Amino acid sequence: GEDVEQSLFLSVREGDSSVINCTYTDSSSTYLYWYKQEPGAGLQLLTYIFSNMDMKQDQRLTVLLNKKDKHLSLRIADTQTGDSAIYFCADVNQAGTALIFGKGTTLSVSS
Amino acid sequence: EPEVTQTPSHQVTQMGQEVILRCVPISNHLYFYWYRQILGQKVEFLVSFYNNEISEKSEIFDDQFSVERPDGSNFTLKIRSTKLEDSAMYFCASSGGLNEKLFFGSGTQLSVL
Numbered sequence: 276g277e278d279v280e281q282s283l284f285l286s287v288r289e290g291d292s293s294v295i296n297c298t299y300t301d302s303s304s305t306y307l308y309w310y311k312q313e314p315g316a317g318l319q320l321l322t323y324i325f326s327n328m329d330m331k332q333d334q335r336l337t338v339l340l341n342k343k344d345k346h347l348s349l350r351i352a353d354t355q356t357g358d359s360a361i362y363f364c365a366d367v368n369q370a371g372t373a374l375i376f377g378k379g380t381t382l383s384v385s386s
Numbered sequence: 387e388p389e390v391t392q393t394p395s396h397q398v399t400q401m402g403q404e405v406i407l408r409c410v411p412i413s414n415h416l417y418f419y420w421y422r423q424i425l426g427q428k429v430e431f432l433v434s435f436y437n438n439e440i441s442e443k444s445e446i447f448d449d450q451f452s453v454e455r456p457d458g459s460n461f462t463l464k465i466r467s468t469k470l471e472d473s474a475m476y477f478c479a480s481s482g483g484l485n486e487k488l489f490f491g492s493g494t495q496l497s498v499l
Binding site for chain 1: 444484
């Protein structure tokens with residue numbers, strides 16, 4: 276079945292770049308997503324990329340998509356303590372009716 | 387910015403009791419969803435709802451679960467007889483169309499004792 280895998284933890288220093296990686300098993304979806312979850316909060320749509328793109332830049336965020344390797348990454352430049360959160364990669368199931376989430380990567384930013 | 391709202395933020399219940407989790411999706415959205423996240427596990431799809439009926443449901447969404455859109459604004463998830471393993475964070479989401487971006491609420495933390 277469809278699956279999304281992510282590393283569980285990432286620890287960086289303030290000002291460094293963070294790179295969160297994700298792999299997926301199959302995608303015929305139009306979009307692939309990154310969601311952010313801060314403590315006690317819901318899932319906030321952070322950014323997304325069209326499946327026919329290789330890269331998307333959005334201020335400090337860069338999303339890279341390698342469809343051949345089924346690999347998606349999120350790079351956060353100049354990481355701040357406020358970026359500490361859980362980051363979820365999400366794909367869409369083949370029917371296009373539901374999101375499939377990874378387990379989430381906990382990003383810890385130290386000052 | 388419009389948002390999905392969920393109530394209550396926390397719900398504690400005894401095993402075997404019925405619970406209703408409430409959601410107000412974004413007003414012009416047409417597709418509604420429930421997801422859940424058991425502590426330490428993935429966010430899992432439960433059910434999608436469109437045009438006043440369930441369009442898809444997962445294996446988790448058994449006969450103990452039901453959804454309803456009782457009026458033009460609310461979208462509810464009912465668990466008839468809660469089990470300990472139903473303890474999770476339940477997220478409501480809505481989207482303007484199929485395969486469009488999903489917007490999530492902040493979740494209801496359900497604890498079954």
